[in-house]
Amino acid sequence: MNELPKEMSFIINLWSVNSIISKRIDASLGTIHGIGFTEYMILFHLNNSHNKTMRRIDLANSIGLTASGITRIVSPMEKIGVVSKEQNKRDARVSLVKITTAGEVILGDATLSLKQNSKRLLEGVSESHLTNALEIFKFIGKDVYV
Amino acid sequence: MNELPKEMSFIINLWSVNSIISKRIDASLGTIHGIGFTEYMILFHLNNSHNKTMRRIDLANSIGLTASGITRIVSPMEKIGVVSKEQNKRDARVSLVKITTAGEVILGDATLSLKQNSKRLLEGVSESHLTNALEIFKFIGKDVYV
DNA sequence: GAAATAAGCTTGATTAGTCAAGTATCTATC
DNA sequence: GATAGATACTTGACTAATCAAGCTTATTTC
Numbered sequence: 001m002n003e004l005p006k007e008m009s010f011i012i013n014l015w016s017v018n019s020i021i022s023k024r025i026d027a028s029l030g031t032i033h034g035i036g037f038t039e040y041m042i043l044f045h046l047n048n049s050h051n052k053t054m055r056r057i058d059l060a061n062s063i064g065l066t067a068s069g070i071t072r073i074v075s076p077m078e079k080i081g082v083v084s085k086e087q088n089k090r091d092a093r094v095s096l097v098k099i100t101t102a103g104e105v106i107l108g109d110a111t112l113s114l115k116q117n118s119k120r121l122l123e124g125v126s127e128s129h130l131t132n133a134l135e136i137f138k139f140i141g142k143d144v145y146v
Numbered sequence: 147m148n149e150l151p152k153e154m155s156f157i158i159n160l161w162s163v164n165s166i167i168s169k170r171i172d173a174s175l176g177t178i179h180g181i182g183f184t185e186y187m188i189l190f191h192l193n194n195s196h197n198k199t200m201r202r203i204d205l206a207n208s209i210g211l212t213a214s215g216i217t218r219i220v221s222p223m224e225k226i227g228v229v230s231k232e233q234n235k236r237d238a239r240v241s242l243v244k245i246t247t248a249g250e251v252i253l254g255d256a257t258l259s260l261k262q263n264s265k266r267l268l269e270g271v272s273e274s275h276l277t278n279a280l281e282i283f284k285f286i287g288k289d290v291y292v
Numbered sequence: 293g294a295a296a297t298a299a300g301c302t303t304g305a306t307t308a309g310t311c312a313a314g315t316a317t318c319t320a321t322c
Numbered sequence: 323g324a325t326a327g328a329t330a331c332t333t334g335a336c337t338a339a340t341c342a343a344g345c346t347t348a349t350t351t352c
Contacts, residue, residue, distance in 0.1 A: 004261075005261055005264070005265065006273065006276040006277065006280065007261075007264040007265045007267070007268040007271075007276065008257075008260060008261050008264040008265075009276075009280055010264065010268060010276055010279055010280060010283075011167065011171065011260070011263075011264040011267070011268075012187070012190070013280060013283035013284075014160070014163070014164050014167065014283070015164060015167075015168055015183065015187070015210075016187070016208070016209060016210050016283075017160070017210075017283045017286050018160050018161060018164035018210075019209070019210030019211070020210045020286070021157065021160065021161075021286065022161055023210065023340095025157065036308085037161065038308080038309090041158070041161070041162070044158070055330080056330075056331065057329080057330060057331080062162070063162060063165070064162050064163075064164075064165030064166045064169070065165070065309075065310095066309080066310065066311080067330070067331060067332085068309085068310075068311080068331080068332070068333080069308080069309055069310075070331090071331065071332055071333085072308075072309075072332095072333095073308075073309085091317075091318070091329090091330085092316080092317055092318085092330095093316065093317045093318065093329065093330040093331070094317095094329090094330060094331080095330080095331065111154075114154060114157070115150075115151055115153075115154050117157075118151070118153040118154040118156065118157045119151065119153045119154075121153070121157070121286065122153040122156060122157075122282075122286070124285065125153075125282055125285055127152065129278055129281060129282050130152040130153065130155075130156055130282075131152065132275055132278040132279065133156055133278065133279045133282055134152065134155055134156060134159060135275060136268075136271055136275050136276075136279055137156075137159035137160070137162075137163045138159075139270065139271055140163050140166070140167065140267065140268070169310095182338085184338080184339090201300080202300075202301065203299080203300060203301080211339075211340095212339080212340065212341080213300070213301060213302085214301080214302070214303080214339085214340075214341080215338080215339055215340075216301090217301065217302055217303085218302090218303095218338075218339075219338075219339085237299090237300085237347075237348070238300095238346080238347055238348085239299065239300040239301070239346065239347045239348070240299090240300060240301080240347095241300080241301065
């Protein structure tokens, strides 16, 4: 209607598009692999990290959740054995999270379908458009895995 | 770590970046104007629509919520008078939502700070990068307001 | 024009997260 | 080396959304 600055259009559309897309991804991950997108992201970040292990607070920051959000979501993941709780020798405050072999298997399977899903969703978007968007994302957030 | 297809990087980073950004926007809208991002989006879409009025189901689709999500969030908005409930003469099933004058005022104020916030968040991102990203968003979702 | 199906909306129960407050540990300062 | 402050995490209370089921009204089909 009224002329919106591109920056604001970006924010608004980021939100709407994410809301639409993450719902679809979530549904597909949940049905096939029994995990939600957030759980996927936790496994993904753990798997990409040094020693397959992260502090809860770093996990929180890289995913965009709060510390308490991590506590709540990781606890059932420990129970079903996809991640394990480790101690930090140097600092007794921190509780480390490590992806287990079982977790790696689930992550691998889920990644396959996620790859297919994303390709299908973005079919028709050019390589250069994607590169461009990834640059913006990298600029905004620090923890971007390309 | 391992070579991810750009499409999948896009999905993953869309999610993380949105989670980070929407939290900040939400906090600022909430503190200053007493509404959340979702409420803002509802007012925004209503204001841009024909007769400032929409069906709940269309509101749901354009924002990326479910019909019940709309019911729950719109109901308190009716109580405080930023939107009103209207009937559709032709179809008694539908319940229309209309932005009120009070709602327009809040929307106007909130839009001002949202504009500032988005510019600050995206300071340094080039015009062409933004245009590019908006094209992708437009491609994915149908209800993109540029 | 009756019956079957679909569309729009609401409600009860549940889930995924938040925030604020509390505990435990670590670090810095004097 | 005691004290003050900061950091990591958890917990209780709450919020925003979901889904499945149900209600009402429209539309299609025969």
